[in-house]
Amino acid sequence: MPIARSPKIAGALALALAVVAGCGSGDAEQAPAAEAQTRVFTADNGDITIPVAPKRVVATGYAVPAMLEADAPLVGISTWQRGIPLMSDEDRKRYEELPKIAGETAAETNYEAVAQADPDLIVIGVPKPVLADIDLKRLEQIAPVVAIGPSVPSMWRELSRKQADAAGSLAAFDAVRDEYQAKAKKLAEKYAAVLPGLKLGHVGAYGEVAKGNFQREFNGSWGTNVVQDMGATYYGEVKVKGGGSKDVSEYPSIEELPAAFADAEVITYSVKPDGSVPPPVQYALDSPLWKELPAVKAGKVFPLRYTEAATYRSAMRTLDAADEALTPLLNR
Amino acid sequence: MTRPRRGPGALVVGLLVALAVLAGVAVLSIGVGAHAVAPADVVRALLDFDGSSDHLVVRDIRVPRAVLALGAGAALAVAGVLVQVLSRNPLAEPGVLGVTAGAGFAITVGSAVGLASSSLGELLVAVLGAVAATLLVYSVGRGSPLRLVLTGVALSSVLAGVSLGMRLLMPNVFDVYRFWAVGSLAGREQSPNGLPLAVIAVAVVCALLLSRHLDVVALGESTAHGLGANVARVRLAALALITVLAGAATAIAGPILFVGLMVPHLARRLAGASVPWMVAFAAVLGPVLLLVSDIGARVLLPTGEVPVAVVTAFLGGPVLIWAVRRYGAAPL
Numbered sequence: 001m002p003i004a005r006s007p008k009i010a011g012a013l014a015l016a017l018a019v020v021a022g023c024g025s026g027d028a029e030q031a032p033a034a035e036a037q038t039r040v041f042t043a044d045n046g047d048i049t050i051p052v053a054p055k056r057v058v059a060t061g062y063a064v065p066a067m068l069e070a071d072a073p074l075v076g077i078s079t080w081q082r083g084i085p086l087m088s089d090e091d092r093k094r095y096e097e098l099p100k101i102a103g104e105t106a107a108e109t110n111y112e113a114v115a116q117a118d119p120d121l122i123v124i125g126v127p128k129p130v131l132a133d134i135d136l137k138r139l140e141q142i143a144p145v146v147a148i149g150p151s152v153p154s155m156w157r158e159l160s161r162k163q164a165d166a167a168g169s170l171a172a173f174d175a176v177r178d179e180y181q182a183k184a185k186k187l188a189e190k191y192a193a194v195l196p197g198l199k200l201g202h203v204g205a206y207g208e209v210a211k212g213n214f215q216r217e218f219n220g221s222w223g224t225n226v227v228q229d230m231g232a233t234y235y236g237e238v239k240v241k242g243g244g245s246k247d248v249s250e251y252p253s254i255e256e257l258p259a260a261f262a263d264a265e266v267i268t269y270s271v272k273p274d275g276s277v278p279p280p281v282q283y284a285l286d287s288p289l290w291k292e293l294p295a296v297k298a299g300k301v302f303p304l305r306y307t308e309a310a311t312y313r314s315a316m317r318t319l320d321a322a323d324e325a326l327t328p329l330l331n332r
Numbered sequence: 333m334t335r336p337r338r339g340p341g342a343l344v345v346g347l348l349v350a351l352a353v354l355a356g357v358a359v360l361s362i363g364v365g366a367h368a369v370a371p372a373d374v375v376r377a378l379l380d381f382d383g384s385s386d387h388l389v390v391r392d393i394r395v396p397r398a399v400l401a402l403g404a405g406a407a408l409a410v411a412g413v414l415v416q417v418l419s420r421n422p423l424a425e426p427g428v429l430g431v432t433a434g435a436g437f438a439i440t441v442g443s444a445v446g447l448a449s450s451s452l453g454e455l456l457v458a459v460l461g462a463v464a465a466t467l468l469v470y471s472v473g474r475g476s477p478l479r480l481v482l483t484g485v486a487l488s489s490v491l492a493g494v495s496l497g498m499r500l501l502m503p504n505v506f507d508v509y510r511f512w513a514v515g516s517l518a519g520r521e522q523s524p525n526g527l528p529l530a531v532i533a534v535a536v537v538c539a540l541l542l543s544r545h546l547d548v549v550a551l552g553e554s555t556a557h558g559l560g561a562n563v564a565r566v567r568l569a570a571l572a573l574i575t576v577l578a579g580a581a582t583a584i585a586g587p588i589l590f591v592g593l594m595v596p597h598l599a600r601r602l603a604g605a606s607v608p609w610m611v612a613f614a615a616v617l618g619p620v621l622l623l624v625s626d627i628g629a630r631v632l633l634p635t636g637e638v639p640v641a642v643v644t645a646f647l648g649g650p651v652l653i654w655a656v657r658r659y660g661a662a663p664l
Contacts, residue, residue, distance in 0.1 A: 211511060212518020213636045239635050251636040253366035254519065255393060258385035286522050288392045292385050 041166055043146035044128055045136060050144045053168045054121035058114055058143070060102050062150050063125030065311045066160035068094055069176055072167035076117035078102035078109070085273035086306055086314035106133040111142075119143045123163055127151070127244060153245050154225035156310040173312075180312040183319055184229040194329045195231040200224075201264030201295070202234055204249060206308065209280035213251040216260050221248040223270045223307040226318040230326075235263065257289045266329070267295040271303040302326055343609050346602050350616040357623045361398045362390060365630050366637065396521040400584060401626050401640075402619040403529040404517070405591060407581035409618025410539050411574045412592030413599060413610050417546050418570045419477040423652075425592040426578035428481050429571070433488035433495075434465020435582045436513065440495040443508035452524055454512065455583045459528075462579030465491065470571055480571075515586035515641030517626050528580040535576045536615050542569055543608040550607055588641045590648025591618055597651065621647075 037052040059067040060078035067074055068091040076099045087095060101113040106126045114122065122139055124131070124147040131147055139145045146166050148159055157177075164173035188195075204215040204223040217223045217234065222245070224234045238250040252260060261267055269281050277285065284290055295301055305321040306314065363374050369386045376382070377390035411426040419428070426432070438461020442448035448457045465487060473483030499506040548561045556563050578592065595618045596610065602617075603609035625643040632638050 210514075210518070210636065210639060211516045211520070253630065253637050255365050255367035255389050258389075259367060283519060283522065288388045289385055292383075292388065 041146055043148055043162075043166070044131065045124075045145065045147040048144050048146050050146060050166060051120050051168075054119075054166075056117070056119045056121070057167045058101055058117055058119040058122045059125065059163070059167075060109070060123070061106070061125035062156070062159070062310055063123040063148065063163045064095070065091070065314065066125070066163045066173075067123065067167055067169070069160075069311050069313045070164035070167060070169035070173040072164065072169040074098055075119055076101040076114060079104055082308060083310070083314070086309055086311075086317060088313060091313070106130045109134055109139075111135065111138050114139060115142050121146070121167065123148065123166055125149055125159075125163060129244075150310070151244055152220055152247055153222045153310075154220040154228075154248070156225075157312075160311050176312045180316050180319075183316055184226075187230045187319055187323055190323070191231050191326065191330070195326070196233070198232070198265045198329075199235040199263055200227075200232050201236075201261045201267045202304075203267065203269040203281050203284050204307070205270045205278035205280045206249070207245065207251075209251055211283075212254055213280075214254055214257065214284040215249055215251050215280060217249040219248065221245065223268065223304060224248075226307075226309060226315050227268065227304065227322045227326075230319065230322060236260075254284065254287055254289065257284060257287060258292060261293050261295060264293070264295045265298075266300045266302070267293065268302050268304045268325070270307040271305055273305055275303070275305060277303070300329070302328070343603065343606070347609075347612055347616065350602075350613060350620070354616050354620050354623075357620050357627075358398050358402070361401065361623045361627050362394045364627050365389065365394055393521050396525070397517050397626070398623065399529065400517050400520055400525060401622040403525075403532045404581040404585040404588065405595075405619035405622030406536055406615045407532045407577040407618070408588060408591040409595035409599070409614035409621070410536055410611055411577035411581070412596040412618075413607070413614045414539060414542075414546070414570045414574050414577075415592070416596050417550050417607055417610075418567060418574070419481045420550075421477070421481060422597070423593070424481060425589070426574055427488065427587070427589065427592070429484040429574060429578075430465035430469045430487040430491070431462045431575060431578040432582055432587045433491040434461040434463075434468075435459075435579060436509070436587065437461055437465070437491040437495045439512050440498050440505055440509055443505040444498060444502055448508060448512075455523060455525075455528065458512075458583035459579050462582060463575055466571065466575035466579070470568075474567075477567075512586050514639040515582075515588035515644075516629075516637075516639035517585055517622070518629070518637050518639070520584060523584065525584050528584045531576060532580050535573050535580070536611075538569075539573050539577070539611050540608065540615075542566065542573065543611040546570060547607040550605075586639075586641065588622070588644055590644045590651065591621055594644075594648055594651045595621055597654075 038049045039052050040047050041050045055073055056075040057067065057072050058076040059074060064077045064080040065083045065087065068087065077095065079100050081104060084092060099113065099117060101117055102109040120143050122143050122145045124134065124145060127149040136145055148163050148166065150156060150159055161173060164170055202217040202223045204217040204221065206215060206222045209215050218237055219228060219234045238247065241247045271277050290296055302325040304325055306318040309315040309318045363371060367389055369390055373386050374390050377387035381387050381391055408426060415424045415426055415429060416422055435458040438457045439448055439454065442453065442457035448454045469480065469484045469487055473480035499509055545561060545566045548559050549556045549563055549566050553563055595614050598617055599610045599613035603613050622640065625647065626640045628643045629638045629640045
């Protein structure tokens with residue numbers, strides 16, 4: 001009977017209200033309410049509702065170095081071998097300590113390990129075409145998923161900021177970005193009398209450089225975009241835009257080497273972090289056609305290290321390496 | 333299935349026509365490429381070399397590449413004839429005896445331990461792998477042609493599985509292997525190919541000399557014994573030649589499928605039942621097929637080149653279907 005039960009129900013309600021009111025009275029107890037706050041974030045996979053201040057973030061792919069640099073509250077990451085030589089000691093220590101929830105490729109995602117990490121946000125940093133290799137629906141059952149992958153290589157500036165924004169770590173990110181921009185500005189001033197007036201060409205080693213071909217990189221590519229911040233211009237453009245990095249780099253036959261760099265006054269080429277030359281670049285350097293290039297005959301050929309930088313802190317290493325490599329230009 | 337023997341006059345005329353086609357295709361392959369060189373400059377590059385970029389393209393890139401196609405094409409095609417006659421199987425190609433899988437496995441292991449980092453290292457490792465695999469196949473399957481093929485297929489599967497496992501575990505090994513695994517004539521001009529090409533030339537001559545004895549063995553084991561042939565010795569010599577030819581071709585150009593399958597069928601149509609003439613036609617038609625495929629590989633894409641193995645595979649698919657429909661239910 002409702003009337004007969006009402007005193008008990010009223011008592012229970014009163015107790016519950018008292019507990020709730022008590023919880024709301026102290027600062028420490030306000031956290032759950034703050035955590036519950038959400039916002040809508042626009043990512044490659046649509047408009048996603050994510051926590052305003054995520055506490056447990058899982059990151060994969062290009063998001064890994066960006067999240068490490070932004071001091072995001074990471075609880076799991078994919079492996080990111082190619083970025084290790086570019087990491088600071090602190091980031092590298094943290095990278096090694098964090099649980100690995102995926103391998104180098106998107107297809108190597110360990111969904112059980114992701115669930116075990118118990119994230120409140122998952123940031124996927126892989127290119128759009130590769131998203132098909134990931135079971136997004138399965139990940140969305142664990143936590144909100146935002147996919148923010150690279151397109152044109154030089155876009156790492158905007159994308160890494162977006163990744164840091166999703167993880168609620170913009171302040172730390174912007175501090176590193178400002179440091180980079182100040183360094184780049186200083187170098188641009190140092191080379192102001194030299195670089196802006198030159199036509200540069202770049203031989204890269206990124207992606208699938210098949211035998212008999214070489215990679216030529218233009219403005220906005222991996223090997224060129226950081227040096228551009230120093231005032232360099234890599235002239236020309238691809239014959240056919242292939243989307244993504246193929247909008248700013250191409251893989252011509254070695255026969256086209258003379259035509260590709262006929263107007264280049266300076267040629268730069270990618271080397272590994274230890275300074276060794278990758279096989280696809282070595283192939284171009286060993287070609288008899290290379291020795292006939294005007295820039296080579298003029299001795300204006302320079303190796304560039306750390307050309308795969310995709311974060312501000314790692315790009316500062318690229319700036320230092322480029323400064324070291326291009327110094328001879330100042331003495332001519 | 334037996335084919336009628338053709339008269340010597342028709343065979344000689346047929347071979348001369350094939351040689352004329354080969355000469356024409358070889359000239360075309362020196363004249364066509366990603367970089368346009370005027371026909372007069374092509375001739376001057378061969379007769380009056382002046383060191384210009386155009387002349388370097390012709391002399392140092394296209395000519396070595398054409399020579400490579402001549403050697404690899406002849407080796408694969410002749411090895412294909414020998415393996416089909418030896419195994420009495422029209423669908424056999426050099427790879428069924430484990431040569432390609434052995435070379436691939438050796439490249440995988442060699443990459444893992446750092447032995448395949450240079451062109452010379454890659455070449456030596458591939459040859460060693462091919463020889464070791466064939467010796468193993470022969471030691472197990474020497475009892476009969478069928479057992480030989482079954483052993484080769486089984487060993488190929490095992491080696492392919494182990495190689496795949498290693499490549500999955502070691503991304504750096506995968507990087508080396510994936511470029512080797514798609515056979516290509518491009519980018520090989522800097523490799524020391526002189527010795528393998530000389531070995532191929534000697535092996536083709538030996539195959540021509542052996543083919544008369546194979547002609548007898550092809551009549552059947554008992555008939556061959558009755559005619560005084562040493563079947564075991566002929567088989568061993570044929571197997572050694574298959575290993576040398578296919579191993580050398582695979583080492584200098586990577587795995588190129590279908591040449592060793594397609595060309596023997598074409599040669600059989602032209603030569604009738606004569607093994608010596610089949611070998612002679614294969615030695616000419618193999619290079620024709622590879623040169624034509626290589627010219628296609630150079631001009632198919634607006635930028636860069638397609639590996640020649642992709643073109644031969646594209647051509648080989650329909651031929652394989654034809655061969656299965658033609659010979660599937662009948663013995664050779």
